Amino acid sequence: MNSSTLNEFLRQRNLLLNAGSYEEAKSNFRWPPPDEFNWAVDYFDKYLAETSTNPALIYINDELFKSGDSRILSYHELRARSNKLANALSDLGISRGDVVMVMLNNRPELFESFLALMKIGAVISPATTLLLPSDIEDRASRAHFKAIIADPEVVSRIDQIKGNLEKLGVKYFITLSKPGPGWLNYYELTSGKPENFQGVKTKSDDLLLVYFTSGTTAKPKMVMHTQSSYPIGHLTTMYWVGAKPGYRHMNISSPGWAKWAWSTFFAAFNAGATTVVYDYSGRFSAANHLKILENYGVDTLCAPPTVWRMIILEDLTKYNLEKIKSFVSAGEPLNPEVIERVYKAAGKYIRDGYGQTETTLMVGNFPGMKIKPGSMGKPAPGYDIVLVDEDGNPVGTNRDGHITVRTSPRPIGLMVGYDDENKNREVFRLGLYFTGDVAFMNEEGYLYFVGRADDVxxxxxxxxxxxxxxxxxxxxxxxxxxxxxxxxxxxxxxxxxxxxxxxxxxxxxxxxxxxxxxxxxxxxxxxxxxxxxxxxxxxxxxxxxxxxxxxxxxxxxxxxxxxxxxxxxxxxxxxxxxxxxxx
Structure with missing residues (x-):
């Protein structure tokens, strides 16, 4: 990426970081027009790792939690470690355009893998470690993986279908534990590799991410994003989260889903903040997470409604949540009752936000905005949201309509499309992207979620x-x-x-x-x-x-x-x- 493009990216980033009001951000923000763009090389390595003095990552697992300790990695260290992996993967023959499935838990190696694959121009297909063998095989048949980087807990499941995966073109199987037959060891691969890596020049429309939706109403769809749509597009998510340089941001989300990339990775790092992750085993513990918020000085917290509903089952008076500067929620609409309960305990409203795997943050209750509990908020900077009927005609105030995004000009944060052309024709029509969700807008411009078009x-x-x-x-x-x-x-x-x-x-x-x-x-x-x-x-x-x-x-x-x-x-x-x- 040339210096003028980086400068424009930073200018728009700083505009959102320093915006005095939502109105100021909405009216002044413009999507940077990248020509060549590799976020991991040009922004993370050459800007963040050179200028940031705060940690990039605070890592906590169950053992560290019990001792009250953590593992801290600087931006400089993450750059060096991801460069070693980039060199190792390049030496194997993984290169620009190759698709790599990443099935890792919330650990430093996940961050390293994301950065390394971006640097070599590869395509990342994140996946939860909970997938069954049939899920893995289906994804491999559709996305054409060249390699899989897997957590040790997934190896036995992959071994059940390893022969089929090899027939589908998977050439390399990499894991973090002592490998069995046909597996490569992550640490042996990176041992002795250089800590410098020049990186590949990539165009803004080169493919970067292949996600599979969670399948709420149908078989998972394959969603494709570019070198710009998520890295640059998540400037809107950064603004909504409220993270700032030096803040400690925690997003409670399982790796493998878009929400992790949204908030744990891109939003935090776009802000130059420190991302805090808890790699816990077993069932989710709201009490443990509440203790982490206190003990590790978290400034901004992002969590899905399922987590918030579990959090309010705890006695919140036991915890000091007033030091946290910002609470946000996305993934599903948040119930007003939950918002009120947290407000009574912490003195701050949870700011709801709306987006999809297919997009970045499109609608939100942004910092400084008047909060109307139950509302999704207002359209994000860079997004022109319009509610329409089936024929694409705008609906009136307080009338239910399909949530759509105008595609001329096309927001950077919008996906390329699906692997299904029929589905693409269904959602991209009439100069709009149809989200599949229904909402209404009140007289003040606040949007209220009604439901999925097929749930209403x-x-x-x-x-x-x-x-x-x-x-x-x-x-x-x-x-x-x-x-x-x-x-x-x-x-x-x-x-x-x-x-x-x-x-x-x-x-x-x-x-x-x-x-x-x-x-x-x-x-x-x-x-x-x-x-x-x-x-x-x-x-x-x-x-x-x-x-x-x-x-x-x-x-x-x-x-x-x-x-x-x-x-x-x-x-x-x-x-x-x-x-x-x-x-």
Whole structure:
């Protein structure tokens, strides 16, 4: 990248870092027009590693957490370590355009791999370590991996299909442990390699990332991003997170999903901040994460709604959260009840944000903005968001519409497209990118999420938003999580049915069902009240933590077709005296 392009990137970065208001940022920000761009070489190595004096990474695993210690890597050290890996991979024959699957947990080697692969011009395909052999094989057949860098816990699963992967073109298998037959050792590869690497010149439209969506409603889609769409595009995410040079930023997200690249990697490093990661084993512990926020001086925290819902189950008065400068949430819309609970404990609102694997942060409650709990916020700098009907006509204020992005001019943070041309034609049309989500905008320009276009349903001709009802149900003291789906009904077509996970200390019973229906009748408008509920131990979710309502919809259809009732399923009609309650 020539110096003028780097200077423009830095100018726009600094504009967002120093913006006095959202209005200032929105009106003045312009996407940098890169010609040649390699973020890892030109920005990370030649700017950050030379100018930043604060750490790049604070790494904590379970052992370090117990001792109160951490492993700290500077920007200079990450540059050197990733250069050693870049040299090693280049010596193997991995080069520009080759696709490499990276299946690593939240450890320094993950950061090194991202940087090294960018430097040699390779294409990164991040993947969670939770994938099954069939998932890995499917991705290899579609993305054409040349190599796989895998965490030790994944090796046995890959070995089950290793022969098939080799037939699909996978040539190199690299892991961090003592390797078995056909595997290379990560540390042996990098041992003795030079700490300097010139890097490959890449164009802004060269492919950089291949992600597979979490599959909330369908088989995962393959999403393609360039050397500019995520590295430069996440300037909007950096601005929303509120990270600054020298801040300590923590994003609670599993590697392998776009959210990790969004916030842990690009947003933090675009700001010149220190990213804090906790590589924990076993089940998620909200208590442990709350202790880390205190003990390691975290300034900005980003977490998905699933995590926030678990955090508020803890006694937040035990923790000092007031020193944290910023809370944000993305991945799914955040329920207003959760926002209020955290505000009461920490004196700050969680600022909701909206984007997709296909994009960077598109809509958000940005630093300094007036927060309206329940709102996604306003369009991000660099994004022209418009709500439209099926024909692409803008809808009026307070009317539901498809969330779309104008593609002329095309925002840098927007993906190249999918590997499915039919899907591309579906989402890129009429000069717009259709996100597949529905929202409405109020008179002040704030956007409110309604739901996925295929999650919203009608009951007695009323349009029902599952998310809105789920937010209402979370206000009941016994409800930890809720998922609302349409349940077939002879009269109304569909009625809203709520699957409910209870908080610790509550058990399913008819008395509790009565109490929930009483709450529903007193707090939710008649046209959209859930008329059936079912207590379940857990909700079906993707491995990235998003509720699979599509699975619940199918289950509900099957139950109603067979005329069967769940073990802890209750209908409003089971409690005739409920109707006597005065609202």
């Amino acid at each position: 349903f009608k009951s007695s001709d009323y349009r029902i938003s599952p998310f809105e009802l789920e937010s209402d149900l979370l206000k009941h003291p016994a409800v930890a999580e809720a998922a609302v789906v349409p349940s077939p009904d002879l009269i109304r077509g569909f009625i809203p049915k709520a699957y409910i996970v209870l908080k610790p200390g509550y058990t399913p019973s008819k008395d509790l069902a009565y109490d929930v229906f009483k709450f529903i009748r007193l707090n939710i408008a008649p046209y959209k009240r859930p008329r059936a509920i079912e207590f379940v131990p857990e909700l079906p979710k993707t491995i990235s933590g998003k509720i699979r309502r599509v699975e619940l919809r199918g289950l509900e259809r099957e139950k109603r077709n067979k005329g069967i009732r769940g073990e802890h399923e209750y209908f409003e009609d089971d409690f005739p005296d409920i109707r006597q309650l005065k609202v």
